[in-house]
Amino acid sequence: MLTTILIIAVTCVVSFVALQNRRLMDDLVLWPPAITRSREYYRLVSYGLVHADFGHLFFNMLTLFFFGRVMEQLYTNVMGPLGFVTFYIGGLLVSILPTYMQNRKNAGYTSLGASGAVSAVLFAYVLVAPWTRILVFIIPMPAVLYAILFVVYSIYMDRRGGDNVNHGAHLWGAAYGVIFTIALQPGLLPHFLEAISNPRGF
Template sequence: MPQLPPVTKALMLICTAMYCVQMLTGYWVEVLFALWPVATDAFMPWQLITYAFLHGSVGHLFFNMLGLWMFGSELELIWGRQRYLQFLGASALAGGLTQLLVVSLGLPSGPTLGASGALYGLLMAFGMMFPERTIMPLFPPIPMKAKVFVLVFGGMELLFGLVGGGGVAHFAHLGGMLGGWLMMRYWRGQPPFPSRKRRR
């Protein structure tokens, strides 16, 4: 059972508190802080980060916070608070930008909300750092290597995104994975970035 380090704990509490505010105050919180398509009057630049703190249901919140605890706790302990926050911010931003890009190409979309983009970035980092570690996901409850887990969930997100998301921002998830992958490559000094001292 991973520990619950301070940043991960704070983020879980903030997301839970924001969900309570959503339930108490109604739709206006989403109007201000969810990520709206650029073509709408509701879009604001800060939404590229704030959307990650909102959630659409108790189940949405629960599974995102479970994933944040499962994958984020260990990474925070390894990286430290500053690097961990940089990584989460980059993954959430990449997820939001990807979603806006796809929507601009004609994909029907309302507001995007949820920490899933940042979470999928953490999943990518976990798979890159611990590729041979065996994990047991809730769905499906089949033990698999972390690298396989990343490939399976990335492939599922791409498939569901292409065939129709059913109200889920699958391309935001893929964008979060891409942002996480790019951050890891940057820190390691691997292409497409210039070489630098290698860090995990």
Template sequence: MGGINISVSLAILVITIIISVLGFNNPTLQAKLLHNPFLANKNKEYYRLLSSGFIHNGLSHLGFNMLTFFFFGGVVEQVYVQNYGDVWGSVIFLGVYLVAIVISDLPTFFKYKDMPAYSSLGASGGVSAIVFASILFQPTNDLFLLLIPIPIPAFILGTVYVIYSYYQSKNSSDNINHSAHLYGAVAGFVISAILIPSSVSDFFVQLSNYRLPF
């Protein structure tokens, strides 16, 4: 990997950690940055659709998102670099991540823009986008879930994830923005397919050649 693409991935990671930690100790800052559809709509504070992706609700929330991003971000960025070159590949990777955060928040913006009490935060939409871009590029790679020492092919895990997120977005009352996970995942997969069309045929070739290990 070149120095540029490594620095972009690390920059996202470091900036998110810094802003999140600052938010832990500064409720006013966190309130200013979180995704509150009512305030975004009333005060035209549309920046919240993006800024909310850089703050988190505690260390476990931050740690899970950033650990996931750490494992997948560099892989996906490298694919963009291979297709667009060091500079543009990294710039496009950054754009995909940021756009996915905004897209993932749009459904809740329209759903809750008249409800002052609703708010959400976290990088889950952007991180889901990067995970699913990775699934597009490498669908048969084995992934491991925490506490489950069994390798699961990426495309199977991705399918289960989408079904779970869709179900939870319709039926959950746990205050987690599951629709952001779902729409972020779809955004990452679709945008990457558009930007790198050859990845679509490669995706199906890899699936057609896949054989279960038992």
């Protein structure tokens, strides 16, 4: 779980500093003109190191802590020591690219937060252990039910808009997590289908 802890530590430090330093925040968030005009491609990843507030940071890092530890072992076993960080950075890139393409000429658009990559980790975890009981706002439920509710809510809010949250990135991150993990470990798909057909304790 070393990589998970390192990602959390770096993200927390950068987010804490950026919340006190507006210039650093502006230099790291996803701002389309900085990419299209100035070729600051690092923003396609650095936006995941900064968060809107401490609550935003806490929720993302807590989720990453609980599920990243399990998934890190899988990616490390298959891809080597950099497996999990490669997967995580891929989640940041894939989850934000559709939004960037849609807003690449919109100078008023910004995006920040690791939610897309965290969604990738969470949904990859659901493939491995769909019936694991998790707590969502102190309400216990199986991970697969949370995943379904998460998708429905994200689609609804993405169409509704108005809350300044990039729900589309959550969905793209979730899709990436599932597709990447199945491509890496094809045996997880029949494992997931078998697990779904045999609920344990629910």
